[in-house]
Amino acid sequence: MARVKFLCDADRCIECNACVTACKNEHEVPWGINRRRVVTINDGKPGERSVSMACMHCTDAPCAAVCPVDCFFTTADGVVLHSKDLCIGCGYCFYACPFGAPQYPRVGNFGSRGKMDKCTYCAGGPEADLTQAEFVKYGGNRLAEGKLPLCAEMCSTKSLLAGDGEMIAKIYKERVVKRGYGSGAWGWQTAYKETITV
């Protein structure tokens, strides 16, 4: 089994936000919820850099560790998923997450939070694959269809890579060697406790 990961080659990201749009459309994510976002550091200044970020599907995921109802599980592919039937919307996973991935729909007045929603690596949830119940709660399940996450698949500059961690690391290394520079795999040290050295 592969251990799937995301890798954003920040030297290629042009902040087009197509990954964000693709994700919202593919999973029919409600208004106010952003499973993926593009953050621009030093916006408009010299040294500007954009990085597309979503759940990194961490090794030893902090969200799973702090969840008071233990609603998270990791699939054989290394995808971190959760059960919305168990989630109580306490918000703790957001405090623990290094990447701001968990999102909460506002279900009432003030700050009352509904069931947490986050990037599923296009792998659905604990329900049976490709069922309506799964789609309503977690969105599409491209992995079950043999496809990779849509955000990475449709990235116009191929900045965002998804797939087997070793394979995308190899692709990234080849790029860095060929073009002569690379800013590293953003978030990898935090998510996987390893980074790509060229």
Add this chain to the structure above:
Amino acid sequence: MIRERLSIGRIAALACLMLLSVTAAHAQSDQPQSVNPTASAVQEQQLLRELDRVTGRVTIPDRSAATLIQPEGREWRELHQVTVPTYGGYALLGMLAALVLFYLIRGRIRIESGYSGRTITRFGALSRFTHWLTAVSFIILAITGLNVVFGKALLIPLIGESAFAAFSQWAKYVHNYLSVPFTIGLVLMLLLWIKDNFPSSADLKWLAQGGGLFTRSHPPAGRFNFGQKVIFWSVILIGGAIAVSGFLLMFPFYNTSIAGMQLAQIVHSIGGIALIVVIIAHVYIGSVGMEGALDAMGSGEVDVNWAREHHSLWVEQEMSRSARTGAAPRPAAAE
């Protein structure tokens, strides 16, 4: 002449060509190293070293989404998963063990001169209402709060994941809504009892005798002894911190950043466990631990002998006041 000129021209052109090709070759050999369009761009490791987090700008209106990487989530995780449950568990079990030990050694603290049959009013209706409003909401808040810290480890193996999640969902709602009566109780308590809870010289004597807990003596005390003052200020200060941090947690990101939310959660959990530890001792000494004590918050009327033994200065004060005003003496027959 013409031929000469041509040859000079040819030589010059040749020289020019050679020079160009040399510079071109030079440029070609330099290219892989010299062209890095993002050389001046920010680096992840550098940002994490400098600021402990990476923040930028996002096009969506969610401010907290602008934080790209915040590794201190891992420190919060360590506090929430390991530090607080470990030391909190020790503190809770330690207090329970200490009380059991105290009961075994000291036994129930009796009214030494026995019931007199005459009572004196200790707490009026408003005081008792305030006490039980705060007490009932605190007990339920404590149970539903402990569920968040220890429930996963203790209850999931017993009742299963889905039953535990359903219970926790309700526990969360109850916990959120009971914050209101608890906070009202805190404010009323502060207003009602603060005047009797400032430190006094009697407190030093009380403290010197260990409150008479181990010596079977009865150091003089006013309306509240030093131990009760500690309970009062714990409830007001720790309870206040719990209330403030709790409301911050209920209104996520209204006035706080993610670091603020983490801090609020830590204050809330440490404060909660600390107050539970204090209140366990309070419940013990107010019920099983001391004969006649529960009446103070039950009927509000305490036995005069109990009052003389535990709050001698307060009894004197009450007696002299009723004598001065000429009103019916406060100590009344029980029947």
